Amino acid sequence: MAKTIRRSSASTTTNFCDLPESVLLHILSFLPIKDAVTTSSLSKAWRYLWAHSPTLRFHQPLITPDPTAIDGWIFSSFVHQVLHRHHQSNLQSLHIQFDYANQALAPHIDTWILIAARNNIRELHLDLSGDWRDDHNSHNPRYNLPLSFLRSVPISVLKISRCNLVPAGGAPFRFLRTLFLSDVELTDETVSGLIDGCQELENLTLESCYGIKHLKISSMRLKDLAIKFYRGKNSLVEIDAPNLASFCCMHYIADEFRFKDMLSLVNAFVHFEHEAECFHSWRNIVKFLSHVRNLTTWNWWGEERYTGMFFEDVFPGSLPQTGEVLEKLFPGSLPQLKTGEFLEKFFPGSLPRLTTSDFFEKFFPGCLPSLKVFKISAFRGTENELELVKFLLKHGMALEEVIFDPNDKYGFTDQPPPEFLAERFQEVRAFPRYSSHTKILLL
Template sequence: MAETTSNQTTNGALTDLPEEILIHILSFLPTLYAVQTSLVSRQFRSLWSRVPSLDFSYDLFPSAVPDPTRLFASLVDRALLLRSISPIQTFRLSFLYYYRYSSHVDSWLRCAVTRFHARELHLDLYIDKEYQNEVSLDEMYEFPFAVLRDSRVEVLSLTRCYIWLPADMNLVSIRTVHLERIEMTDEMVRDLISGCPNLEDLEIHDCHGMENLKICSQKLKRLALGYFYDCDERNTVEIDCRNLWFLKFDCCSFTQFRLKNASCLVEFHIGIVHMEQYYCLWTKMVKLLEQAPHVKSLNVENWWLKFVISENPFPKSFKLQNVRLLELRTGYTQYDLIGMAALLALCPNLETMILDYLHKIEEDESLPEEISNIPVNLNIPRLKEVKMLKFFGSEDEHTFVTMLKKQGAALWKITLFPFKIEGNSCHQYPPVVLRRKPCQCEVTGSSSP
């Protein structure tokens, strides 16, 4: 009886809210859950159909039911039929695709674009690795680009499907394209960029088939390339985008990297597995900084000791004069600190440094004696703030914090984020903040566990 009263009180509190707020709350739920709220009360019966987004997620669907894909398709059909005809912001579909559902997916996309005038279209036909054992690799959906003609779609995200680009494609509304697990040729990338004349944000992730990738655009502002592994000797990437301000390489193994007209580039990210076999790739990406003199934010691994003692480092006069924010994945051994010091020497105007844990699959090389005996000097004349993510409380980490306090004349704040791994569980604790006083640093906030 008490439980019934509690439910009635909760329902009463919900129904007292304005419909605009209820609809906003429902917009954070997958459509399957939003539809279920129609059982709460009469007021809720039609609210889900006015939510400005549709999110059909197959991985949230009960797999124990007989023929779940057929039941899921029926749910999508019925939801689209019953929904009120009003514009939506986002249409998101993740689905375990089979050829027999081709006409269903066609109609769902057409409904989202032409009936509901969606501005964002997200189609994921991969979902998760565990589902791929159930589907033949030959069963791939061909995305109908023709449905986007004269549409309002600004964001297009496609995962695991075939794409074919009509020669006369002119999708002026599209600003953002994210492609993942799609077979593409160099010509298809070129046609995509030319067919979307207002494209500003392009992400190509874990796609194959390109040999000499050329990305040339006057409008592109953000570019992210990820998981181009095991490229052979023919694979190159050339980027010529004079308005590009953000560039990210995540695990890219192109043989050659070329960067042109990068005067607007201010944010540069490099990420790759920290193994000896990938060091040469890391070097090729880092060397692109010579063509990007105005970078203000740099995100990279700490492989800098190996780089500065290599045969082809930066010229002695080279400096990253404009870098104000550095995000560095690193350890805190003597090897790491010497490499960090070498990088900091290139960034004389650095103001903020964020340090994250670097997972090393292989051990560092031994330090040459002539280097190991040199005291580490951190060149941080303008550094104001340091954040140490995943602070394990090791002796090396505490030694590094002491160095920061002694050598950072401008440093006024160090934030430690205590982190512990116990068995199979990880624990993140509240941050510890060290603030500089006129004569000392004071600990505020919670203490380290």
């Protein structure tokens, strides 16, 4: 498609429809397919342009707003029509999201995947949970995805939700770099086989997957790992990923965690719900993260209703001083920690012992010599927050910034009046500092 420049005495402009075809196709790739098809009415130049789009996005609520509409047949028929009218040789990315409630549609899904495989697709997103992640679809059938369909496909991104995986012999994903599995039943052997067969895998997310007892992840190339929402009894997590740079664990409850050779880890996010059984998993993970540069964690140390229960559970028969507990939780004093982000839940003002400098001396022995940035999210101006900051300012040899963020994006606590926070902030500014170059910021 030729590019036409229309000139005027005042300026030079380019008509939107006169942009190069490659640019228009790139724009179309971001649209849901129903919107992309409607561009046919814009002009003759647009009439069949959508059929060359490298990306097709089928999102059921935008096509059939009623998730129960004839058990998905309307949606399935629409997908068939579009795929058969599309110039499939241009297809690089296929996104399908709908509520799989009728097992008779399985052959249709087979056909869609085979079309994608035949055209050497690069990305496949198959989400059969729909937009209605409620109890209504918990009894729906599950589609069995034959991995053999993708055996020789140079696919680099595979995202699957609410399917059963049918393993294939050999290594079907030689080029896969990103794997996302959500609400998928997995066995230990299936996980090991997938990882062993994905020699180029760099990003792995396991979310709400079940059936795993011993999650073993061993990979030389893995850079980003997220494990989320799992409860297992007699379960073990074992991770050996020397090039892992980012790790996320959200409410993944296991009896034991083992981490090996993770010295490349830069960013870690660890979050568990406020339940007694979660503390064991949280503690077992965090104690391995003493070398991480950026650590974001939620916990209950100052949560009065939980503290005694957790410590009594971890140290039966005695309730040691909080500082001793934290020394055991953080062996090595987190010497490499560069950035710490702590929520109001970290020190919510309910534990009087936190206001003593002796506590912080035990909590941060060695004064965290590498700590450069310290951030308190959901800042509420409590005495515990101020005492902690006073200690860090006094001893922070490398501390460059202390950041107070009163915004509570998690919605757990009420925000105090701005005037109160401003007064507390001024108090902090008057605290003595190890370095005069340390900045104190209120967002």
